[in-house]
Amino acid sequence: MMNPTSRVHPPVDTRPLAMRRRGRAYLQVAVLGISLFMLLPIYLISLAALSTRESLNRFPLSLLPTDVSFETLAAFLGSTGIVGAFGNSIIVGVGTLALSALFGIPAGYALARFAFAGKEPYQLFLLFTRALPIVVLSVPLAHLFLVAGIYDTTTGVILLHAALALPTTILISASVFLSVPRDVEEAARIFGCSPAGAFLKVVMPMALPGLAAASIFTFVMSWNEVLGASILTLDHRTLPAQVLTSLSDSPLAYRFAGGFALVVPSIIFIAFMRRFLTNMWGSTIR
Amino acid sequence: MAVESVLSAPALAVSVRPRRIPPAVWLIGPSIVFMAFLLGWPVVQGVLQAFRNEEGFTLEFVARMADDPYFWPAVRNTFLLIAVMIPLQFAFAIAMALLLRANPRFHKAHFFIWAIPLALSDLAAGLVWLAIFNDRGYLNSALSLVGLEGASWLAYDNQTALFVCVLIAEVWRSTSLVLVIVVSGLQGIPRDYDEAAQVFGAGFWQRLRHVTLPLLKPSLQVALILRTILAFQTFAVAQALTGQNFPLVVGETYRWYTGLQNPNVAAALALIILGASLVTSIFYLRALREKGQGN
Numbered sequence: 363m364m365n366p367t368s369r370v371h372p373p374v375d376t377r378p379l380a381m382r383r384r385g386r387a388y389l390q391v392a393v394l395g396i397s398l399f400m401l402l403p404i405y406l407i408s409l410a411a412l413s414t415r416e417s418l419n420r421f422p423l424s425l426l427p428t429d430v431s432f433e434t435l436a437a438f439l440g441s442t443g444i445v446g447a448f449g450n451s452i453i454v455g456v457g458t459l460a461l462s463a464l465f466g467i468p469a470g471y472a473l474a475r476f477a478f479a480g481k482e483p484y485q486l487f488l489l490f491t492r493a494l495p496i497v498v499l500s501v502p503l504a505h506l507f508l509v510a511g512i513y514d515t516t517t518g519v520i521l522l523h524a525a526l527a528l529p530t531t532i533l534i535s536a537s538v539f540l541s542v543p544r545d546v547e548e549a550a551r552i553f554g555c556s557p558a559g560a561f562l563k564v565v566m567p568m569a570l571p572g573l574a575a576a577s578i579f580t581f582v583m584s585w586n587e588v589l590g591a592s593i594l595t596l597d598h599r600t601l602p603a604q605v606l607t608s609l610s611d612s613p614l615a616y617r618f619a620g621g622f623a624l625v626v627p628s629i630i631f632i633a634f635m636r637r638f639l640t641n642m643w644g645s646t647i648r
Numbered sequence: 649m650a651v652e653s654v655l656s657a658p659a660l661a662v663s664v665r666p667r668r669i670p671p672a673v674w675l676i677g678p679s680i681v682f683m684a685f686l687l688g689w690p691v692v693q694g695v696l697q698a699f700r701n702e703e704g705f706t707l708e709f710v711a712r713m714a715d716d717p718y719f720w721p722a723v724r725n726t727f728l729l730i731a732v733m734i735p736l737q738f739a740f741a742i743a744m745a746l747l748l749r750a751n752p753r754f755h756k757a758h759f760f761i762w763a764i765p766l767a768l769s770d771l772a773a774g775l776v777w778l779a780i781f782n783d784r785g786y787l788n789s790a791l792s793l794v795g796l797e798g799a800s801w802l803a804y805d806n807q808t809a810l811f812v813c814v815l816i817a818e819v820w821r822s823t824s825l826v827l828v829i830v831v832s833g834l835q836g837i838p839r840d841y842d843e844a845a846q847v848f849g850a851g852f853w854q855r856l857r858h859v860t861l862p863l864l865k866p867s868l869q870v871a872l873i874l875r876t877i878l879a880f881q882t883f884a885v886a887q888a889l890t891g892q893n894f895p896l897v898v899g900e901t902y903r904w905y906t907g908l909q910n911p912n913v914a915a916a917l918a919l920i921i922l923g924a925s926l927v928t929s930i931f932y933l934r935a936l937r938e939k940g941q942g943n
Contacts, residue, residue, distance in 0.1 A: 386752075393752040396744060397761045403776045403820060404764070406786045410779040422789035465679040472675035484676065491687050492874070493925045495881050497901045498918040501911050502693035503686070525686035528679060557671075586769030588884045589898065593905055602771050606884060607906075610891060614782065617888070621775025628767035635767075636760050639828050 411622030438619030447604035457520035458584040459577045462527040470535025488529040500593040514596045523584040538572035575638035582631045697915035709912040722895035730879045737819050741826035766824040773821035774888025781813045810894045817885050826871045833867025873932045877925045
């Protein structure tokens with residue numbers, strides 16, 4: 363009798379649904395807008411670094427990659443000291459990483475596993491060292507390193523960077539070791555491992571991913587540090603220090619190429635670290 | 649066997665005593681020595697350098713520092729930058745973290761993009777924005793494409809524009825640090841609280857003000873301490889964008905040390921940063937403790 367299509371539906375209030383849809387749309391727009399704000403400057407510095415010197419002198423500048431060329435970048439890489447500075451940056455970064463891991467990982471392990479007298483003051487001390495500005499350390503250290511004969515060497519910069527990175531390394535590795543259950547270590551001991559053996563064969567493999575992320579973080583800190591490196595060196599500068607000291611007497615094209623050379627590695631670093639970003643910064647930083 | 653153990657017993661007693669040093673000391677000791685040598689000692693030396701000449705205690709370097717025409721502008725700029733930047737970037741970071749929590753499409757990719765500046769130095773950020781803000785840069789180009797007259801954003805006589813340029817570059821670069829800390833803080837808060845508040849009819853702002861932010865307080869505290877200390881050390885971004893036109897305290901230290909070759913005045917300037925960092929850290933820690941007692 364009654365045709366199903368002609369059945370009268372009760373009136374459905376679609377407003378909440380529409381509101382929700384609109385909310386989702388706004389959300390997407392806001393998120394895309396922020397990503398655009400973050401990416402646009404990186405796009406523009408790449409554009410500037412990858413264009414010819416003539417096209418940089420034109421006005422208005424083209425906002426699209428119309429004439430891509432490696433001329434500016436090649437000139438930057440070919441200018442005095444840049445290749446050496448790249449090398450120095452890598453040496454300093456790796457040296458910092460090694461030194462801070464050497465001192466920091468044992469200390470982090472002790473913080474995670476042992477209760478000892480003075481633990482609280484030690485943690486407070488670590489917090490305090492985080493508040494030490496690089497500039498306070500660099501000027502006196504320059505004097506000390508001059509006396510010790512390691513002024514203007516990568517060793518000096520490594521020592522400064524390792525000292526700066528050490529508190530963070532200790533805190534991060536402590537939190538990494540805390541996430542390795544104590545039970546597995548005890549099990550290894552019961553089955554006859556020495557303490558060192560249990561650490562190396564059982565704890566270390568489990569902690570390694572977190573520690574690797576922490577070391578990339580140390581490397582990035584060293585790679586980016588400008589002030590200390592430029593105060594402690596004259597001829598053996600790291601890349602940022604080299605760029606900083608030649609800023610005032612260099613053409614714009616050189617500066618843009620320098621900026622680009624500093625930006626690219628950081629994107630790679632973040633790509634490596636991204637899985638660890640939140641758990642590294644979350645629980646550990648205190 | 650028995651003989652052996654009898655023989656070794658006194659030897660053991662002697663050799664055990666030094667071994668009583670707990671393993672923690674062996675693990676932690678080197679780091680303390682290392683930091684005392686490379687962090688503690690330079691601070692002491694820095695104080696001496698700033699307040700001592702050949703004859704003994706002196707305020708000569710402090711006076712020279714204060715007489716420099718760049719000094720007071722540098723102090724003013726540094727504090728102004730912090731006062732404006734910190735609230736601004738915390739508001740941004742919290743908003744960004746809440747947007748991410750609402751689970752937009754591709755939120756992982758967006759988080760990656762927003763975290764990129766985390767690995768950028770302030771020098772790099774300065775150079776990036778120099779490409780945009782310089783007289784013949786991308787901002788003026790874009791303005792002229794839509795038929796507007798550009799401006800000299802980085803001119804010496806326009807301190808407000810300089811300030812805004814440095815501010816934008818620094819907010820762009822350093823907000824990601826706050827973002828990452830806030831995001832990880834949010835991950836630690838169970839959604840139940842928020843949903844419970846929602847069930848009881850709390851609006852968005854009420855939930856933010858009375859549920860989310862109080863639970864985020866520990867993360868915010870850490871982020872505040874870190875960011876403020878790092879913000880006091882801002883200098884390369886201003887150096888890259890403006891040269892000497894927008895002095896900051898750490899930039900002045902650099903200038904006194906490398907340009908004017910006077911490590912003593914540089915040390916005096918560095919102590920201002922040290923003092924400011926310590927005072928703000930203690931202030932934030934105090935604020936945390938007082939609120940902790942209130943709960």
